[in-house]
Amino acid sequence: MSEAGNAIIIGGGIGGPVAAMALRRAGIEATVYEAYAGPADGVGGALSIAPNGRTALAAIDAEAAVAAVGHPMRAMVIQSWTGKRLAEFGTPPGLPGMLLVWRADLYRALYDEAARRGVHIEHGKRLAGLSDAGDRVVARFADGTEATGDILVGADGIRSTVRRLIDPAAPEPRHAGLLGFGARIDGDGLPGTAEKMHMVFGKRAFLGYQIGGPQTGWFANLPHPAPMSAAEARAIPAARWLDRLTEVFRDDRGPALQLIRRTDPAELVVTGGLEDIPTVPTWHRGRVVLIGDAAHATSPSSGQGASLAIESAVQLARCLRDLDVPEAFAAYEAMRRARVERIIRMAARTNSDKAAGPVARVLRDLLMPVAMRLLADPAKWAWQYDHPIDFAAPVPAADRPRVDR
Numbered sequence: 001m002s003e004a005g006n007a008i009i010i011g012g013g014i015g016g017p018v019a020a021m022a023l024r025r026a027g028i029e030a031t032v033y034e035a036y037a038g039p040a041d042g043v044g045g046a047l048s049i050a051p052n053g054r055t056a057l058a059a060i061d062a063e064a065a066v067a068a069v070g071h072p073m074r075a076m077v078i079q080s081w082t083g084k085r086l087a088e089f090g091t092p093p094g095l096p097g098m099l100l101v102w103r104a105d106l107y108r109a110l111y112d113e114a115a116r117r118g119v120h121i122e123h124g125k126r127l128a129g130l131s132d133a134g135d136r137v138v139a140r141f142a143d144g145t146e147a148t149g150d151i152l153v154g155a156d157g158i159r160s161t162v163r164r165l166i167d168p169a170a171p172e173p174r175h176a177g178l179l180g181f182g183a184r185i186d187g188d189g190l191p192g193t194a195e196k197m198h199m200v201f202g203k204r205a206f207l208g209y210q211i212g213g214p215q216t217g218w219f220a221n222l223p224h225p226a227p228m229s230a231a232e233a234r235a236i237p238a239a240r241w242l243d244r245l246t247e248v249f250r251d252d253r254g255p256a257l258q259l260i261r262r263t264d265p266a267e268l269v270v271t272g273g274l275e276d277i278p279t280v281p282t283w284h285r286g287r288v289v290l291i292g293d294a295a296h297a298t299s300p301s302s303g304q305g306a307s308l309a310i311e312s313a314v315q316l317a318r319c320l321r322d323l324d325v326p327e328a329f330a331a332y333e334a335m336r337r338a339r340v341e342r343i344i345r346m347a348a349r350t351n352s353d354k355a356a357g358p359v360a361r362v363l364r365d366l367l368m369p370v371a372m373r374l375l376a377d378p379a380k381w382a383w384q385y386d387h388p389i390d391f392a393a394p395v396p397a398a399d400r401p402r403v404d405r
Contacts, residue, residue, distance in 0.1 A: 015292030044103025053307025070099030187216030230272030
């Protein structure tokens with residue numbers, strides 16, 4: 001049994017509430033401190049919960065809350081801008097199916113489930129500093145208040161304050177060469193996609209869409225070599241971005257223009273530049289540890305960001321339940337690092353294809369049909385999706401879990 005009895009969790013997005021629920025199940029009380037003044041309702045676009053994310057949620061009996069707000073995504077269909085179908089990837093047999101969920105709905109489902117289980121979430125608590133006394137850690141907030149715990153978990157995203165505090169030399173996010181947009185729309189009258197997400201490597205931009213029911217929506221990745229923050233992108237009127245997207249998709253054969261024309265500018269989600277961090281050298285120091293994008297930020301192209309954050313939250317709780325803090329943090333990192341960094345690398349390669357210039361696009365379009373045929377075997381993806389977590393299984397220090405290679 002760990003000597004950690006209570007935890008401070010910095011960040012109330014996705015990983016924070018899941019970590020609090022998992023830690024409580026492990027016998028460790030946890031309070032979540034969120035910088036924003038209130039819940040982030042209505043914020044964010046669509047994302048997927050992969051089978052491994054659902055498996056991790058099921059390990060702490062939280063999967064039903066997310067399934068209730070998700071929409072089945074039975075497969076991903078890969079197409080070229082000419083309309084040619086290149087491949088279709090489904091969930092390997094025996095695993096829960098993928099879910100399409102809007103981030104705002106996922107956030108609210110996890111927030112409400114955590115609150116139902118007694119997790120306390122404090123808002124308006126922006127972390128300003130921390131001190132580690134060796135047997136406890138103190139978080140200092142910008143409003144002048146403090147919180148003391150046995151451990152502190154940084155679940156505060158890709159621009160993590162906690163990461164910078166434990167390692168001032170930590171790497172900054174890397175621009176992926178793409179901007180992100182999306183919207184939920186009325187799909188009445190459009191041909192349905194039979195619960196399949198269509199991914200189109202367009203002539204000048206990338207498009208994803210799923211049509212059918214209340215989850216009908218689309219997202220686009222627009223090549224943009226220069227970094228652009230979300231604030232900078234949102235300072236440009238949404239109508240101008242929709243005009244730009246109409247222009248770049250005008251030659252593509254598919255529903256892109258129909259989807260864009262049905263989008264109310266007020267409903268356009270503008271996320272700014274896609275980013276990742278290939279590797280974070282320091283995941284923990286003393287009694288402070290990182291999870292989710294604070295430790296392993298993958299770009300949205302992986303389809304795994306939320307699922308990996310959920311996995312890490314659950315596995316950290318198991319380690320802290322069974323081991324003293326230093327060994328628990330080391331076991332957690334050994335369990336997670338190789339797996340998440342492999343997925344980050346794969347997403348970076350996908351970003352390169354999405355952001356291809358005129359010459360690279362010609363080579364991409366020539367080679368992609370062959371590459372897709374090679375990758376269509378479900379066994380090649382099983383390592384990502386088939387990632388069981390037995391929450392009750394002990395985590396002995398002498399026999400740490402195997403790392404994915």
